[in-house]
């Protein structure tokens with residue numbers, strides 16, 4: 547087993563890690579991605595966490611369908627807690643994972659039975675003396691600047707090697723602020739990848755198949771999150787009125803806007819973004 551490399555984690559990454567840890571707590575799944583809902587839920591059908599877990603298995607199978615036949619070694623960048631790595635390992639791939647979060651590292655080892663090397667580092671700081679056949683970015687591309695991603699991947703692949711990327715992307719470059727604004731502008735990512743020697747081999751828009759997860763999160767937040775917060779606020783109003791007044795001010799000042807925005811996440815996603823799986827290949831030397 548390779549020894550994990552420790553690294554200094556920047557503050558924005560720590561915020562993201564906190565959100566991811568919250569998601570882990572909610573779903574109790576070994577995947578941190580949106581899943582692939584197939585068949586799509588019918589109108590009015592209840593969306594459940596059990597169905598989300600099925601969709602997450604389907605998503606990983608979908609990723610597998612994009613992996614060319616001759617691939618043996620995979621670097622899983624932003625590997626989360628190991629769901630994808632365990633799945634690929636069970637299908638005979640030799641996998642290594644990396645993510646800049648010690649909590650994920652612990653769960654990664656549990657979910658992969660300690661069989662898969664894990665590097666505790668950001669992709670930007672990762673270096674290896676050997677190359678991989680394929681580099682996977684399953685919902686991790688949005689955390690890494692386009693040029694760092696493209697150049698870093700090119701460095702870790704031999705010519706002819708592959709990059710498989712699945713994520714939300716902004717197709718409306720004017721969308722600059724808000725919950726999904728950290729996602730890449732698709733055209734900019736494409737330019738960075740082409741500049742680094744990659745050619746697009748295959749792409750699929752799976753937006754409609756991930757969207758039920760947004761609905762599920764919003765529904766759960768509305769039903770359990772907001773109801774719980776309201777109950778706590780009511781109790782505080784009775785028990786400690788000045789604290790309630792302070793809480794109201796803080797809510798208005800910092801929370802009302804992001805919460806209102808979060809509740810309209812599906813509309814924001816459909817208006818400005820798409821979710822794509824893209825397979826890229828590094829140019830073969832002539």
Ligand SMILES: C[S@@+](CC[C@H](N)C(=O)[O-])C[C@H]1O[C@@H](n2cnc3c(N)ncnc32)[C@H](O)[C@@H]1O
Nearest residue numbers: 577578579624625626645668669684685686689
């Ligand atoms: C939404 S999760 C996806 C996890 C996993 N790939 C999956 O599909 O279940 C995003 C992952 O990217 C990682 N990440 C965030 N910033 C990163 C960076 N700069 N370099 C590498 N990974 C990063 C997070 O720690 C997390 O593991």
